[in-house]
Amino acid sequence: MSCPAITKPVFDHHHSGLGVATSRPRISWRFENTDETIAGWVQTSYEIEIKFASDEKPQSFPEVSDQSVLVPWPARDLSSREAAIVRVRVYGKSLVEESYAKEEPSAWSEPATVEAALLKKDDFRxxxxxxxxxxxxxxxxxxxxxxxxxxxxxxxxxxxxxxxxxxxxxxxxxxxxxxxxxxxxxxxxxxxxxxxxxxxxxxxxxxxxxxxxxxxxxxxxxxxxxxxxx
Structure with a gap:
């Protein structure tokens, strides 16, 4: 049994990620797997990778948590109009099959782009x-x-x-x-x-x-x- 696939992450309750009205958008993802043997699998931790345009390499933020809905933004604040590319992977294990008690990582999710709106009054010129x-x-x-x-x-x-x-x-x-x-x-x-x-x-x-x-x-x-x- 392997970890389920991770959907493309979404940000707060925003429909697309373009123009989120916060500098620290919360991140959510879902799991996709039709294999019946996935019953009993639980997430034990997650890792969020964030790439800013100003950075040469992405930053990785691991977290021991079973949460997947509206988890906190782990990186620095976004500035007005700034965009970042985000992807997620999780670690988990089966609570049913002892042979799969070892934690295993999922594949990385499809990357998603989040872009901040105009966050300051002075941005409206x-x-x-x-x-x-x-x-x-x-x-x-x-x-x-x-x-x-x-x-x-x-x-x-x-x-x-x-x-x-x-x-x-x-x-x-x-x-x-x-x-x-x-x-x-x-x-x-x-x-x-x-x-x-x-x-x-x-x-x-x-x-x-x-x-x-x-x-x-x-x-x-x-x-x-x-x-x-x-």
Whole structure:
């Protein structure tokens, strides 16, 4: 009997690992094995390997623990926008078969990337943009479209680079790059009490960019989700 396979690790309750809102994301993993003889197997310890872009080699963090859900982040804090590659392996043994009482390691999990969001207030540097003309309570409510062109250097290698769009609005928006939507989400970023709290999105847009050519980004934007006149 061998150790079960380890799934790709996930971070906190985040769906993808892109834009976690903490410098110390907790790590979870699951076990995959259909062999009936795996009954009675228990995890006795785990090892987390973390590779930062600034490091030449990954760091390894062993821990004697049977936990696999939301275990503490073992490395240094992530800074805003910083990414790290994480993989996990576990050690365990069978409590049923004496011949397998010796602890054995699993194979390493598939690596997963975690990337921090904007963690400090000072990271939010952009100003809100709006229409040039003043729109009063009885003015037109048609969407506003913003558009900007930019050129990426020919020598830019997107395979080894990242491109992120950080975006919010006092209302709802769509974002397009080179004629293609950056997400299939509707009514983004979602309703909030705009005077107290804003939700923002972090989007990976590398696949939409053209190195060495002209790129166009556009944003159709509407007003608040609920507008009263009176």
């Amino acid at each position: 952009a100003n809100f943009i709006t229409a040039a003309q003043q729109i009063g309570p009885y003015g037109p409510l048609r969407p506003i479209r913003f558009r900007k062109e930019f050129i990426l250097p020919q020598e830019l290698d997107l395979r080894s680079s990242s491109a992120r769009l950080y975006i919010t609005s006092l209302g709802v928006f769509e974002a397009w790059i080179n004629g293609k939507p950056v997400t299939d989400e509707c009514m983004a970023p979602g309703w909030t009490s705009y005077k107290h709290r804003l939700v923002y999105r972090i989007l990976d847009v590398k696949r939409l960019l053209i190195p060495g050519g002209k790129n166009t980004v556009g944003f159709p934007i509407t007003g608040e989700l609920v507008r009263t006149v009176g």
